[in-house]
Amino acid sequence: MFPYLKEAGKANFQDRYVTKANELLISWDGKHCSSIGLIGAPLSKSSISHSGAAFAPQAIRQALSFYSTYSIESGIDLADVTVTDYGDIVMHPTDIAASQRRIAETIEQVVALQPKSMWIVLGGDHSITCPVVSGWQKQKGTIGIIQFDAHHDLRNLEDGGPTNGTPFRRLIEAGIVDGSRLVQIGLRDFANSRAYTEYGKQCGVTMYTIEEVYRLGIQTIIEKSMQMLSGVDAVYVSVDMDVLDQAFAPGCPAIGPGGMDSRTLLHAISLLARYDKVQAMDIVEIDPTIDFRQMTSRIAASVILQFLKGKKERV
């Protein structure tokens, strides 16, 4: 009726020959689900240090609008992919434990509804990985986890409860994942304590430090990790953005030097996504309120796209 009116919030410019990556996200209508689901878990009050990671799901969705759907490196176009966006889980303002229960229950419910779907969960801080995996694992049998992180996240629970320093400790202690089926990639000097490295080793956790990443090459590490997890039914990938060097990911609460560069991480994700067993991924620890020009959320959007590309290369 009015040729020049568009709904508030829609992009001003549209090129008829370009599909933007954010157009792949279709809000869940309560009925139809695609084979890939996306869901936000905006919890960061659980963080040990001040964090606005609760704003990341929205920042990452928005960052997708900076991208197209076409991978010139591989020739793959994602324009025909549909990602069902289930929205965000509502957090409780003052009961962090309740928020974590809501995450576990909601993930369990959506996965039960769509057990064959792939899942992308946007944190939030790393504490969400415990309830997310708890809910997701119920449909999956034996699982393995590949964690990109500068830190073990194996802290004791007595000193602060279920913080972002504890998710893998909780998953191991709850028997949801066996320590021998957890692979940690990108661990860094002076970012962990000896006690937790030793605890992890006792549990059988596989650990690759950042120096090993550069010595062995990320492709070798991915191959060895997936080989080691060949016995599991499904693999979950957990991407703590602080695995990256602070020059590449300035928007994580726990930034530091000497980390991974973003090309290596993106390559790792595209390699992992080619495996059928890799069926879920989370991206955590991005705080858009302290980022520079949403750089770190832009990398998260790239991680999602490399994941989708890898899934398509697999076929």
Added chain:
Amino acid sequence: MFPYLKEAGKANFQDRYVTKANELLISWDGKHCSSIGLIGAPLSKSSISHSGAAFAPQAIRQALSFYSTYSIESGIDLADVTVTDYGDIVMHPTDIAASQRRIAETIEQVVALQPKSMWIVLGGDHSITCPVVSGWQKQKGTIGIIQFDAHHDLRNLEDGGPTNGTPFRRLIEAGIVDGSRLVQIGLRDFANSRAYTEYGKQCGVTMYTIEEVYRLGIQTIIEKSMQMLSGVDAVYVSVDMDVLDQAFAPGCPAIGPGGMDSRTLLHAISLLARYDKVQAMDIVEIDPTIDFRQMTSRIAASVILQFLKGKKERV
């Protein structure tokens, strides 16, 4: 189905006893219109100096979410008011004149559809006032304009075309408004040139400097202005946010000291809105990309709410 899921982008927390001001905006469904329409004109490439005022419509809409609908000063609750949000007019990326034509045409069309509605237009820079008033006036007969501004905006058109320095010159020269029916409030020292003050006076423009605002009081000025415009069919209010002192409105391109404080402006708007003849308002010259914590957009949201309150007090 999933008790804790909400659509992406919706507020996390909801208090059952609070209506937020942004809930008053109902996206136009192509059919139903309320008695108040809101529309965005995100044009700022027409600015003489670099401006991101094109981002203001979205910033102002979002700022409404920081407010409730209840005026404790007056006892009025706007919770039953509906504002039809027609969205934003799509701008042409490289043809500024075409963008201005789109504004004029679209406003003409929506006003023709709803000639009895009140209109709130969100700029954009001040250049939009020319096409907006051009389109709006077609249904209105003789009109008057009350302009809050540190500047005349009566520049010649030869030196730069239809910039944000020219809207009232263009309206006068096009015969859409007579100079004698234009009131400028808040004009400031060293913000204008003698040539344009003289041009305005020759056209019969009524001028109140900022010192006169503080000497006479804003209420007197509003009353005198509306009295002077008593012969017109409809009055349009144009709010250039740089009428405010830079301490209050740090997010305008042309900030400076010695301007109006925000309480005075808000009071002026609530007074004006009580007049039936005041039937449209624009808010321009807010650049959210250079603002501090969206302060200036927050004032714009308050201006809208005071306008709606005034309209309700009128009844």
Added chain:
Amino acid sequence: MFPYLKEAGKANFQDRYVTKANELLISWDGKHCSSIGLIGAPLSKSSISHSGAAFAPQAIRQALSFYSTYSIESGIDLADVTVTDYGDIVMHPTDIAASQRRIAETIEQVVALQPKSMWIVLGGDHSITCPVVSGWQKQKGTIGIIQFDAHHDLRNLEDGGPTNGTPFRRLIEAGIVDGSRLVQIGLRDFANSRAYTEYGKQCGVTMYTIEEVYRLGIQTIIEKSMQMLSGVDAVYVSVDMDVLDQAFAPGCPAIGPGGMDSRTLLHAISLLARYDKVQAMDIVEIDPTIDFRQMTSRIAASVILQFLKGKKERV
């Protein structure tokens, strides 16, 4: 031994004729207490919106170093005043209710130890006022509260638990303060909902809007308020910095236009402090992570100094 070495963190420059205001703070040594105690309650995970108010106690202490101890307006020098700094209450990383219990218990303990002392509590968000007053009131009998705030903070507890929107509701419902002994100063348009204004009125809360502050004058309001509270045993002053206009206090989470200017607030505090019954004060809702040059914490430091000055004028 080394004439030019100073402890890390100490100021580089010292003028022998100047006492800096931060030198008034003496860390509690476990034994000696002065007649004025200061304590930090760095809790902001309880906030409805994202808040770093937990960083305010440290920012305010540091802001004191920007000031001297001498009031040129009154001729009073605070150089002989000692404020015992009890430090900060340790918050629980993931259990907000536990953090609030710790605040209540700690305040109760220190007040029991020093029942005649005056107390200055640095938040944190406004949720801390409930446990602080709960603990403080136990030694005080019937109390009154004077609250500077743009908001009622009388929200229901069902929708979010003990957030920063609820402290006065909780205190009233717990019977710790009677609604008729609560005075709210600086309430603002579109910052509250009708339901809570009505709830407050039903409880007998005295309300002064910001327009009333400017119409009646702050001195009149303070006098009327203290007169109304003449029957209580002790008065608690709660300063939510968002009572100020955003131009003056840009570092509050819920900033907005049309608020109080800082001179008025400082004057109010110095007037209140002259009353013997005014025996405690908190300063809340400053988020140093979003402030501009710690402006808002600087005002908080001024509030403390005006409080101390008023106490000295009293004598």
Added chain:
Amino acid sequence: MFPYLKEAGKANFQDRYVTKANELLISWDGKHCSSIGLIGAPLSKSSISHSGAAFAPQAIRQALSFYSTYSIESGIDLADVTVTDYGDIVMHPTDIAASQRRIAETIEQVVALQPKSMWIVLGGDHSITCPVVSGWQKQKGTIGIIQFDAHHDLRNLEDGGPTNGTPFRRLIEAGIVDGSRLVQIGLRDFANSRAYTEYGKQCGVTMYTIEEVYRLGIQTIIEKSMQMLSGVDAVYVSVDMDVLDQAFAPGCPAIGPGGMDSRTLLHAISLLARYDKVQAMDIVEIDPTIDFRQMTSRIAASVILQFLKGKKERV
């Protein structure tokens, strides 16, 4: 030759009917001098706290380009005024005392060359006022000083040498100005120490606190001050921008609440400039590196224009 080429650094847009205020500045060509001279003294290594005030001369000159030459309040156009811009005094990188000597010598030389000129000196921090006045006074006989400042700047010299806390102490002790001919306007609570207030009083310094400014009115204070200085040969005005409230002048190193608003300061300057005896002015303590959108430099530019306007009103 090339119709569309302009020199690098020149403004892109020019309106033929507007003279911009920066066009009043004519770089000194080594020969011709107008009746008003402007000179930069970019020294801030002398500051007690970290300061980038050395960048202010350039920031203030640039801020002039945001203004026109026309005062709509008075009807005065400065378009025919010429200000000779002598440039900046070159500071020594590591010898602060040498830098201060260079200031004194250069000012003495230019004033000797043009003893009838009016002078505007752009700091730098407040330490420059001592050498500037020392050099200027040599041609002037008995002088008076009107200082706008939150602080006395009468510190002892033993503790830190000739810092920005000492200029008026040094001028008094050197006998360049008598304490009884120094007026300080805008002094603030907790910004000074009792020892220096007493020292000033002993020297006969006239002091107006900020509360007195609001109680008596700035016009009264200016009149009384100039009356008191009626016996001197020339009056120097020293504008420390931190006399303003931090909301208005966020870019001063020593910002704080409870200060003057910018309209009052601008009014004061225009009143002072009307006196023939007022023959020089400095503007100091603006640090552009920590300002918000060069707000404080914009006020400085307004101060210059009000000074020029006042000088023209005088005639």
Added chain:
Amino acid sequence: MFPYLKEAGKANFQDRYVTKANELLISWDGKHCSSIGLIGAPLSKSSISHSGAAFAPQAIRQALSFYSTYSIESGIDLADVTVTDYGDIVMHPTDIAASQRRIAETIEQVVALQPKSMWIVLGGDHSITCPVVSGWQKQKGTIGIIQFDAHHDLRNLEDGGPTNGTPFRRLIEAGIVDGSRLVQIGLRDFANSRAYTEYGKQCGVTMYTIEEVYRLGIQTIIEKSMQMLSGVDAVYVSVDMDVLDQAFAPGCPAIGPGGMDSRTLLHAISLLARYDKVQAMDIVEIDPTIDFRQMTSRIAASVILQFLKGKKERV
């Protein structure tokens, strides 16, 4: 006359043994031209997304002052090089097409005046490359272009006119450059659409993705590219700074991860400049208003210096 005065805007400190790189720029005096010309094309209203790239020419010139003229790697000193700075082309405030015509005409005129000169053009956004090359090519015969860019810039013109997404499409369609003589280096995943990759391939465009850059090495790619262009009369190098990873060039509108590092780009430019056929270069898509500490303009200055160094190595 005054030993310590320097012109406003000149550097405070000068080391007698250092030539700064900005001293190589000599403002064109209307007569003398050196063998290298520099010219600014400050147009960014043509950008699809908001851009302040119009500020880049000035920011890049200023960044040159951070550098000396001596290359320690090569032993080459540029101190005897002169670059004629023709200034900036004046843009039309509201007519983007006119601005682009001004660019084409001006470049054509200066190149006609100095057909043997080398040219460095500072954008502005990438839309300037079309008029710049159009004007430059008229004196050059058959030309080739080497484009560093994450994007093709081959968009259709119907959807937005001559934006920064279209320059190479326009040049190909106008027959100014043949697609087979265009080399694109640094193309990135999800930064382009399949339609434009295919369009480019149909036109014979040579494409090197960022992964190919790292697989083959930049030296090989430069050599192959120049070999492929061995039949042309002159080669134009177009440097879109967003070819760099966002960690290295945070100040481009379209930043993203996975891009080139700055050392590789600088090496590429020094290699290209050694070829006699490389006779012009532009640097585009730097927006100084969103950069961090002018990092991206600093790289642009380095690109210029490497270009000049390469030209000198050639001899």
Added chain:
Amino acid sequence: MFPYLKEAGKANFQDRYVTKANELLISWDGKHCSSIGLIGAPLSKSSISHSGAAFAPQAIRQALSFYSTYSIESGIDLADVTVTDYGDIVMHPTDIAASQRRIAETIEQVVALQPKSMWIVLGGDHSITCPVVSGWQKQKGTIGIIQFDAHHDLRNLEDGGPTNGTPFRRLIEAGIVDGSRLVQIGLRDFANSRAYTEYGKQCGVTMYTIEEVYRLGIQTIIEKSMQMLSGVDAVYVSVDMDVLDQAFAPGCPAIGPGGMDSRTLLHAISLLARYDKVQAMDIVEIDPTIDFRQMTSRIAASVILQFLKGKKERV
């Protein structure tokens, strides 16, 4: 007594199994000294360009709190290391030469007190290296210096006195270090002048450019350098953070592209620290006031930890 109170400024959260790196620092009590001393030299008024490097000692100490004491790469835990923190040297506000003398005297005194200790000195700008080495060398005999820097810092002293551009010139000219025992690593194109490169070569300075660092590998360069210095009694390492690329160290005054990455620097430090002869290190040229999220101070903290780790590997 009060279970939940902690001293103001102490960390809120403590994990019983983690030692934080800042816990290694023990404030000097006037008596006990460990084998490693740390001392701050907060001088930056000596910088040629504006610098807040005086804030770095405190920022670096604070950055240590972001780290643990455990190196997962080497298996070494520093938890049993004690670093005596002697605090900061008090700078003179207006006498830069006096400040430099204080540095020399203080270092001489502490080193005389503890001649066997290792020393870590935190600048401040690079000018501090001259007095620091002067003081330190007195107990050491023949010394060598390994300097990480983009610049020679061999400027003449006539043009600006003892600035941050001169420390190694001064040390050579004073005979404290022989030019043949100075190694400069990371020198960069267009960051130096030919005159100073030649001066350095005449003095016998060993120079490694950044391209040589990447061509030869940092390990080779460290080995060759230490071999070359095999005849000295002690080696001093001076780390000017601007040796790093601006993407990695955005907080140095003289940032630029094409520099070292942080992993290479950290590796170099850990290699150097293994040598017994390496007995002191400074870290200079970090300006926390212009850094992004204290990134550059975080690298400095890592440099300290790699130094301590290397010292422990040595044993």
